[in-house]
């Protein structure tokens with residue numbers, strides 16, 4: 001019998017707890033150790049799992065035999081913690097965005113590749129059958145010449161109700177573009193191709209210089225593809241909207257509500273498109289792929305190379321919002 005993959009989790013907040021459920025539901029995984037700077041949270045989380053509880057991840061890495069470490073701390077800490085995990089020779093799953101800056105992300109990618117560990121980013125839309133269906137609709141030629149795409153992000157409140165924490169409303173680490181953008185940038189990069197340059201205008205609250213954007217407008221120019229118009233708006237009395245629409249000369253395809261594909265031929269109204277393939281919860285899909293890859297088998301993961309490509313677009317976006325000019329995206 002193969003022994004279970006021993007997993008350690010660093011960061012036990014909103015997403016750490018959520019993915020912990022997927023890890024504990026997988027019989028091939030044993031969550032052996034959990035770590036959070038909040039000692040009582042670490043203890044409370046560890047007890048029902050019969051795992052050890054830690055407040056200092058370095059001590060956990062030294063003391064516990066782990067195969068894989070999941071890093072689910074705020075973005076500012078990804079770089080330092082990931083490098084320590086990789087140096088300890090552990091396979092790593094890191095939360096998005098990969099890092100705070102492009103230089104940090106590149107550093108992490110280089111370290112993971114040099115160490116030969118499995119490296120993955122948690123992007124739940126990856127391998128989602130709704131996204132795969134959308135990708136097929138855009139790629140099969142039925143839309144004709146692709147003329148324009150629109151990415152719309154509307155949040156009735158930011159921070160969202162389920163993600164109240166000290167950093168998500170801050171300019172240094174938080175904001176809807178950095179927090180939600182990676183999911184959709186991943187879909188864009190894998191469906192429409194690389195982004196060449198970015199222009200954006202962000203709006204910040206006038207009375208709080210440390211706060212994240214409350215709205216943003218932008219354009220992403222692709223290396224080879226349609227211009228993408230981005231509109232992001234928070235704190236308006238509308239339901240949450242995360243949608244992507246691709247307009248072609250003969251038809252239109254899109255995603256609504258994150259991952260539900262829609263399409264129209266000619267001038268017909270947009271209609272839902274049946275999703276091809278069974279919907280497996282994203283956490284279970286990710287954990288199964290991780291287990292297989294850690295054991296040397298196949299497994300479809302988003303790796304740090306894609307994390308760097310996403311970070312390069314975020315980096316250009318940040319710089320454009322400061323300068324008000326077009327900024328070239330560093331190509332990996």
Ligand SMILES: NC(=O)c1ccc[n+]([C@@H]2O[C@H](COP(=O)([O-])OP(=O)(O)OC[C@H]3O[C@@H](n4cnc5c(N)ncnc54)[C@H](O)[C@@H]3O)[C@@H](O)[C@H]2O)c1
Pocket residue numbers: 010011012013014015016035036037038041055057072073074075077095096097122123124163164165166179
């Ligand atoms: N993939 C997704 O769908 C998804 C969804 C939400 C958040 N995220 C990402 O996950 C990360 C965490 O987000 P969150 O909403 O769970 O944040 P959170 O603030 O709710 O949780 C972070 C936890 O990390 C702990 N922590 C901070 N520094 C630490 C350290 N040095 N050592 C140990 N623990 C430490 C905090 O005490 C906290 O409990 C962020 O990068 C965020 O962007 C990803």
